[in-house]
Amino acid sequence: MDKIELNSLTLEELEKFMVGIGEKGYRGEQLFTFFHRNYGHKIEDISVFSIGLRDKLKKFGRVNNIEVLKRFDSNIDNTKKYLFLLEDNNIIEGVVMEYKHGLTVCISTQVGCKMGCSFCASTKEGFIRNLSPSEMVNQIYSMEKDLNKKISNIVLMGSGEPLDNYENTLKFLYIIHHEKGHNISYRNITLSTCGVVPRIYDLADEGIPITLSISLHSPLDDIRSNMMPIGNRYSINDIINSCKYYYNQTNRRITIEYTLIEGVNDRDRDLEEIVKILKDLNCHINLIPLNPIEEFDEERPTGRSAQRFRTDLERAGIPVTIRREMGSDISASCGQLRRSYIRDRDRKTFQ
Template sequence: MQKTDLKNLSLRETKDLFLELGEKEYRGEQVFNFIHKNMETSISKITALSKTLRDKLEKNYTIGDISILERYDSKIDDTKKYLFLLEDGNIIESVAMKYKYGTSACISTQVGCRMGCVFCASTKEGLVRNLTPGEILSEVYNIQKDLNTKLSNIVLMGSGEPLDNYENVIKFLNILHNSKGQNFGYRNVTLSTCGVVPKIYKLADEDIPITLSISLHSPFDEERKKIMPIGNKYKIEEILAACYYYIEKTNRRVTFEYTVINGVNDRKEDLEELSRILKGLLCHVNLIPLNPIEEYNKTKASGNAIKEFKNGLNQNGIATTIRREMGSDINAACGQLRRKYVKG
């Protein structure tokens, strides 16, 4: 029989488990605290529990973990890219980036992805499987332990579409936020989606004020469909309506990610249409220089073209920034490193 991973349980579930085992409820809280605050990974080390109870637990339960397979350190900046090995042999990647305000991590929510965005290396072999809440938490805990620091921000923007692994991602967020664990502020978490409209509405109703980030990449449906197949299912208009709802419910500004691709989405008409559709929306545009992958032979727009695009948006009243390129010497674009490693 497969052992149950205690890292996947919420505080309530952990307490209930101990009640079912005929133990006091507070034992559940001790274990939750041990796993999620102390980030410990072995039941035998929970010395707050008697040896007999630990032995009993170890028969049917475990604390799952992932391990660092490789760490690549950028020589240009302080970016660190991790390849993590999962217990079933799958590999995922995460990135830690140092900013003035602290260290931010970009983490994965799935092994692979089925969304098929053409510029993305994570999707080339499709979706392998969803990550469990415990595995997503393990990315955070391993990075924090490795860097001996508490992360200031977490971005769900690594491999996978977070809203395609909805239940596990919500549980991950709840456990991460719990005051008996990491007590991590929702406001310091950003969830990036390619635009799974019904799930954006669902997320808005969860009452968890994280930042929603939409991968837009083109203001025209026809163009967007060519680079993001999800565009065949949901129109930009529908995504924007979901964003209005999200803002109304959470009072949070929505971010639009826009990878600037030379000659594809950096034209005058793109600028005008983008300004038109975002007018009046509580939002922010993040322009990203394209990080080329082998399978997508487009070039990134020049630094000047990106600056001009930014100035144009700003002049039209749309708050816009250009994302700093981080770790460009270590294949920091989503999915590139894992793919290289797996392909050998």
């Protein structure tokens, strides 16, 4: 019989688990606090439990842990990039970014990604598996412990598609938000998706007021489908309708992520179409100049081109910013560092 991954359970699930093994339900709350407020990850360290109860936990359950494999510090802006080693020896990555309002972390939700977006490094090594809720929260706890600082904002925008790992992502949100644990406000959490439309509706119906961020990258279905295979399943109209539903259910403004690619999606025609499709959506556009990778033979726009695009959107009445590039000297964009580390490791192994 497989043991239950205890630190992936919600408070309610832990209470039921404790009752199921013949203990009082309140022991579940003690265990939840041990994991998610006190950074605990070893059953033998739960001092409020008797040795007998700890032995019983070891019999029926297990605790998933991750290790900091390596940390890379930017010399430019205090961004810190982490590579984490999972128990099955897979590697994921996370980022800590420092802003005036506090620390923001970007975490992974999958090992690899199956979405196949042409300009994204996360997907180039393929999809391996989903992360469990504990593997998601432990990225945050590991970074907080390492830096001895509390995180104020969370972005699910690292490797993987969060809505392709929907149930585990949802449990992660409940766990990290719970007042008996880390007590992060939902309003300080952003989930980025390439547009898994049915799950956007599902998430909206959960009534969780997190920020939904849509990776759009083109207002034209044919161009978007060439860059993002998911565009062959869900049209831009499908995505915009789901965003409107999400806004109506949560009253949270939508963020539109738009990677600017020279001569591909930064033309006058693109501007006109963006204004047309977003005019009735309460949203904010985040412009991202392309971070080139080897397999995507397109160019990053000039600074002047990006500013022009921003200015024209503002004139059309659409709120827009150009994302500040963080940690450029440590490959801080999604998937880049993990990929280069694995390549170097494998190259050394076979030399």
